[in-house]
Structure formats: C-alpha cells, structure tokens
Amino acid sequence: MKKYCLLFVLAFSLFSCATKKQILYFQDADTLNQTAIDKNFEPLIEPNDILHIALSSMDQEVLLPFVRTTGLENNIGNNNAGLQGYLVSNTGLIHFPVLGDVAVAGKTRGEVETTLQTQLEDYVKDVVVDVRIMNFKITVLGQVTHPGVFEIKDERVTLPEAIGLAGDFTLDGNRNEVVIIREEDGKRKVGRIDFTQTDFFNSPFYFLKQNDVVYVEPSLKGVKKSGFLPDIPAMLSLVTIILSTVIILTR
Numbered sequence: 001m002k003k004y005c006l007l008f009v010l011a012f013s014l015f016s017c018a019t020k021k022q023i024l025y026f027q028d029a030d031t032l033n034q035t036a037i038d039k040n041f042e043p044l045i046e047p048n049d050i051l052h053i054a055l056s057s058m059d060q061e062v063l064l065p066f067v068r069t070t071g072l073e074n075n076i077g078n079n080n081a082g083l084q085g086y087l088v089s090n091t092g093l094i095h096f097p098v099l100g101d102v103a104v105a106g107k108t109r110g111e112v113e114t115t116l117q118t119q120l121e122d123y124v125k126d127v128v129v130d131v132r133i134m135n136f137k138i139t140v141l142g143q144v145t146h147p148g149v150f151e152i153k154d155e156r157v158t159l160p161e162a163i164g165l166a167g168d169f170t171l172d173g174n175r176n177e178v179v180i181i182r183e184e185d186g187k188r189k190v191g192r193i194d195f196t197q198t199d200f201f202n203s204p205f206y207f208l209k210q211n212d213v214v215y216v217e218p219s220l221k222g223v224k225k226s227g228f229l230p231d232i233p234a235m236l237s238l239v240t241i242i243l244s245t246v247i248i249l250t251r
Contacts, residue, residue, distance in 0.1 A: 041207045042108040043155055045133065046184075047092055049210065050085035051104065052132040053116070055124075062124050066097045085134045098123070109133065109155070138208050140166040142216035143173030157208050159193060159200070163216075169195075174219040180205045181213040 045051065055063050086094040092105025099119050104112045109131045120127045136152045145167025150157075157165075159180070169175060175195040182189045182205070191205035200206055208214070 041156060042110065043133065043136065043207075043209055045088060045104050045107055045109070045112060046210065047088050047090045047105055049088045050134040051088065051094060051112070052085045052134045053094075053096075054130045055120070056128045056130075057124050057126050059124075063127070065123075066099075066120065068097055133210060136210040138162055138210075138212050138214065140214045140216075143170045143218050144168065144216050145170060152210075155210075159206055159208060159214065162208055162214050163195075166214075169216060172218050174217040177217055179215040179217065180208070181215065182209060183211060184209070 055066060057063050086096070088094055088104055092103055093101045094104055096102050096116070099116070102112075102115065102119070104115075107115070112131045113129045116129045116131075117127060120129070133155050136155045137149055138152060138157060139149050140162055141147050144163065147166055150162070150165045159178070163169065163178075178193045178195055180191040180193065182191070191203065193200045193203065193205060
C-alpha cells in the first residue's frame with residue numbers, strides 16, 4: 001500500500017509542476033546589453049481621441065476668441081483638470097475656434113502644437129500651445145493579478161510596464177503567448193509576444209498605443225484547472241505507472 005501511495009505522490013508532483021523555462025522572463029536578457037533605446041517614441045493621434053488643448057499668452061484676453069463657447073470655456077491656462085476636450089473626428093479633424101477644421105490625426109502632440117501655434121501666430125504673437133491626449137488608456141485582461149483599464153497620464157507605456165500595472169502574471173498565466181489587440185488605420189492588428197524572450201523589445205508592440213488591449217492567455221495548466229480540459233496525458237501516464245507497478249508486484 002505504501003508503494004502505491006508513493007507512486008501517486010510522485011505522479012502528482014511530476015504533472016503539477018511547471019518547468020523553469022515556462023516561468024522565467026527574458027531568458028536571453030544578455031542579448032539586450034548595450035542595445036540602443038528609443039527615447040523619441042511618441043504616440044500618434046487617432047480618430048476618436050480626445051485632446052486637451054490649452055493656450056497661454058502674456059495677454060490672456062487676446063485668447064478669448066479662441067475659447068469654445070461650450071465644453072471648453074476655460075481652456076486658457078493649463079490647470080483646469082475638469083476640461084472637456086476636442087474630439088478627433090473620423091476624418092481626423094478637430095474644429096478649433098476661429099481657425100476652423102484642423103487636421104490632427106496621424107500627428108504627434110508636438111506636431112499638433114506646432115501646427116496650431118503657427119496658425120494662431122497670425123492673431124497672437126506670443127501664444128504657447130499645450131496638447132495632451134486625455135483618453136490614453138490601455139486594457140489588460142486574462143491571467144494577471146489585477147485586470148482592468150489603466151489610464152496613462154504621460155502617454156508612454158511599454159508592454160512590461162502594462163503587465164506590472166496589472167500586478168504581474170498569475171501562476172497560471174501563459175508567458176509564452178501574450179496577445180495585443182490594436183486598432184490602427186481603421187484595421188485591427190494582433191501581436192503575440194513571448195515574455196520568456198527579449199526579441200519583442202524591438203517589436204512595434206513593445207510601446208503600447210492608446211486603447212490597446214493586452215490579453216494574457218491561461219497556460220495549459222490553467223486550462224486544466226478550469227475544468228474545461230481533462231488532463232488526458234497526465235491521466236494516461238498515471239495509468240501506465242499503476243499498470244506497470246501492478247505487473248511488477250504480481251510477478
């Protein structure tokens with residue numbers, strides 16, 4: 001009887017433990033040594049983004065004609081957190097007071113600031129423009145400790161940072177296949193990232209964009225634990241061990 005118990009314990013331990021290669025992140029981290037870092041990454045403004053546009057000048061009164069009469073009456077200055085922003089239309093435009101329609105989609109914040117400042121200088125010589133993307137958020141789902149929607153205030157977040165914001169992988173998270181779903185140029189793009197390797201540091205999915213969805217799939221172990229998939233290989237192996245033991249003991 002003791003022999004049978006020992007075999008059951010051994011079989012259970014063999015089929016319930018993950019290997020080191022399934023757990024460790026960045027297993028080829030040495031390849032990153034001295035590699036260049038992209039410090040100039042800036043997200044591009046897209047349709048349906050909401051922009052906070054603040055204006056400032058030595059003479060604040062001259063800016064009044066450029067203040068919207070609804071939603072953004074107090075957009076002069078940078079310290080009104082309750083502002084409603086400019087919604088980028090499906091055609092990539094915002095409607096700005098006096099200036100009319102201004103194309104912003106496909107541009108960085110800095111490029112939009114330059115565009116607006118250039119046009120406003122015809123009216124206000126010392127105008128300063130500040131643009132922020134108000135709805136920069138990402139969604140992290142699946143096998144992470146704290147799934148949810150996360151607002152990114154500085155508009156710059158990497159995939160590892162996103163996993164960190166969500167509390168890291170759970171023990172049942174599949175580190176070999178993290179899915180990123182992105183909408184870009186009217187199309188959906190899907191990337192699959194292996195967190196045990198570092199080649200994704202050069203991937204277009206390393207820096208996340210606004211409204212990206214990150215999904216951590218369950219590992220095979222996690223699927224088995226959910227009850228949707230019977231652990232057939234483990235069951236067969238256990239039966240094989242038991243049958244072999246029975247044959248040996250009955251000889």
